Amino acid sequence: xxxxxITGTGSAVPDKVLTNFDLEKMVDTSDEWIxxxxxxxxxxxxxxxxxxxxxxxxxxxxxxEMAGVKADExxxxxxxxxxxxxxxxxxxxxxxxxxxxxxxAAFDVTAACSGFLYGLSVAEKFIRTGTVKKALVIGxxxxxxxxxxxxxxxxxxxxxGAGAVVVEACEGDNGVLSTHIHSDGSFWxxxxxxxxxxxxxxxxxxxxxxxxxxxxxxxxxxxxxVRAMGEVAHEALAASGMTPADIDLFIPHQxxxxxxxxxxxxxxxxxxxxxxxLDRYGNTSAASIPIALDEANRSSRIKEGDIVLFDAxxxxxxxxxALLRW
Ligand code: COA
Numbered sequence: 001x002x003x004x005x006i007t008g009t010g011s012a013v014p015d016k017v018l019t020n021f022d023l024e025k026m027v028d029t030s031d032e033w034i035x036x037x038x039x040x041x042x043x044x045x046x047x048x049x050x051x052x053x054x055x056x057x058x059x060x061x062x063x064x065e066m067a068g069v070k071a072d073e074x075x076x077x078x079x080x081x082x083x084x085x086x087x088x089x090x091x092x093x094x095x096x097x098x099x100x101x102x103x104x105a106a107f108d109v110t111a112a113c114s115g116f117l118y119g120l121s122v123a124e125k126f127i128r129t130g131t132v133k134k135a136l137v138i139g140x141x142x143x144x145x146x147x148x149x150x151x152x153x154x155x156x157x158x159x160x161g162a163g164a165v166v167v168e169a170c171e172g173d174n175g176v177l178s179t180h181i182h183s184d185g186s187f188w189x190x191x192x193x194x195x196x197x198x199x200x201x202x203x204x205x206x207x208x209x210x211x212x213x214x215x216x217x218x219x220x221x222x223x224x225x226v227r228a229m230g231e232v233a234h235e236a237l238a239a240s241g242m243t244p245a246d247i248d249l250f251i252p253h254q255x256x257x258x259x260x261x262x263x264x265x266x267x268x269x270x271x272x273x274x275x276x277x278l279d280r281y282g283n284t285s286a287a288s289i290p291i292a293l294d295e296a297n298r299s300s301r302i303k304e305g306d307i308v309l310f311d312a313x314x315x316x317x318x319x320x321x322a323l324l325r326w
Contacts, residue, residue, distance in 0.1 A: 003175030004120075004127040004135075006165045006324065008069065010062025011294035012055045013044040013161035013281065020156070027152040034156050039257020043159030043282035046142045051085045053094040055162035056140035059290070060099055067166035069134055071099040076135035077106040078123055080115020080286035082315070083141045084108055087196065095138065104136070112191065113253050113314025114181070115139055115286030120167070120310075120322055121179035127169045138164040139286035146193055148213035157255070158214075159282035163290020174305070174325045178239040180232055181320035187224065191216045191315035225259050225313040229321075230266045233311050236321035244268050248306035248326075249296060253313055254278035254288040263311065275301065285314065302326050 019042040020031035034040055046054070056079055064071060079092040092106035111118040116139030126132035140162035149155050167176075195211035196202050206212055229252065237243060244267040252260050254277060264274045275296050284291060289310050296302050306326040313319040 002128060002130070002169055002171060004124040004167045005170040005175035007168045008063040008065070008067025008166035009164070009290065009294040009297045010059040010066065011161065011163040011291040012058030012062070013291070014046045014050060014055070016045045016047055017042050018045045023156055026149060027155060029152045029156060037258070038157060039279055040156065040282045041279045044161055045144045046160045050142070052081055052083050052140045052142045052162070053085050053091050053098065055160065056091060056095045056138045056164065057098040059140065059162040059164035060095060060136055060138055063136065063164040063166045064099070067168070069166050069168070071101040072103055074101040074104040074134050074136050075132040076123060076126060077101050077104045078109055078119040078135065078137050080109045080111060080119040080139045081141055082110060082112050082115065082193070082285060083143055083146060091140065101136065111314065111318040112316055113255065113283070113285045113288065114312040114316070114318040114320050115314070116163070116289050117179065117310055117312045117320040117322055118181055118318065120165070120176070121181050121320065123167050124176045124179055127167065133169045135167045136164060137167055138162060139288070139290045141285045141287050143214070143285055146212065146214045148210055151213070153218060154214055154216055157283050159284050161281060161284045161287045161291055163287050163294050165290055165293065177323040177325055178236060179320065179322040180235050180239070182228070182232065182318070184317045187317045190220050190317065222256065222259060224317060225255065226262045228317070228319040229259070229263050229311045229313050232319055232321040233263065233267060233309060236309060236323040240323055242307065242323070246307050247273060247309050249273060249275055249302055249308050250311070251275045251289055251292050251296065251308060252311045254281065254292060255283045255313070
């Protein structure tokens with residue numbers, strides 16, 4: 001059977017580190033509060049002259065190198081992001097130009113923290129139909145540019161970076177077994193960016209009213225995330241007749257340690273089967289799963305034949321899962 005198989009991974013994060021102790025000097029918070037409530041210790045912040053496409057491009061080049069695929073062999077470039085370089089053109093087009101993927105169609109997917117999984121799901125469908133042979137799927141964000149750095153409810157949670165995968169059509173049993181994506185737009189106001197779109201264009205008033213910053217009702221998001229991520233994980237396993245006991249490595253969206261622990265517990269997974277790196281990066285939204293995957297892959301936490309489960313949740317609301325045989 002023809003499957004979409006991940007043949008290369010890559011990631012890139014800014015050099016600049018912002019620790020909880022740095023945040024203590026910026027807002028009324030403490031390392032102790034942030035660590036216990038979120039599990040985050042530090043995050044990476046883009047510097048001057050660094051954009052979403054900067055990290056997306058670096059991650060893409062590493063993934064292509066690992067896969068041994070040349071950029072002009074790509075049929076498709078998808079970038080999951082809510083912090084594109086511009087409202088348009090798509091950041092995927094900027095990346096396409098940077099890497100010279102001259103034969104690819106390129107577009108962005110807006111599904112917040114589920115953006116990478118949505119992109120992977122789209123690429124997988126194109127590959128299964130035979131339309132696409134080689135695709136590049138990237139999750140990339142520079143969230144620091146839409147954060148109100150005086151709001152202690154949100155500023156400690158997020159970070160910048162990108163992760164990328166090369167997905168190729170391969171015969172055999174290894175590759176993406178299934179993807180599952182869901183949305184519930186009735187909750188869109190729980191997590192969104194009010195300005196810089198057609199409702200609230202970029203005006204001085206939008207700046208004065210702080211509409212240019214991410215808004216979030218953290219408590220509500222937390223509860224819905226635990227429920228939805230738990231349900232979709234079971235949905236993905238059931239589609240292949242598997243149970244949590246079959247999972248070799250669970251790579252959840254890295255939003256909050258307590259969310260990850262709650263889902264790990266629901267699935268009955270021991271800690272060594274759950275990949276966590278949010279202590280070092282915070283929530284990088286669409287970039288979180290591909291960055292985690294790249295770290296797991298390069299540190300040999302995954303071996304051929306392993307069953308790997310991705311699980312994401314984000315603004316929209318959107319959520320999804322992908323089950324893979326590595
Ligand atoms: N430092 C110190 N105290 C803080 C604080 C901070 N940075 N932020 C909030 N507090 C205070 C609150 O004011 C509140 O005080 P009060 O009880 O006197 O009113 C108290 O801490 C508890 O706040 P609460 O918002 O209930 O905390 P919480 O346990 O829900 O944790 C989040 C807050 C944001 C960490 C948590 O809700 C969360 O992670 N939600 C999910 C967010 C997320 O992952 N979003 C992206 C999804 S993809």
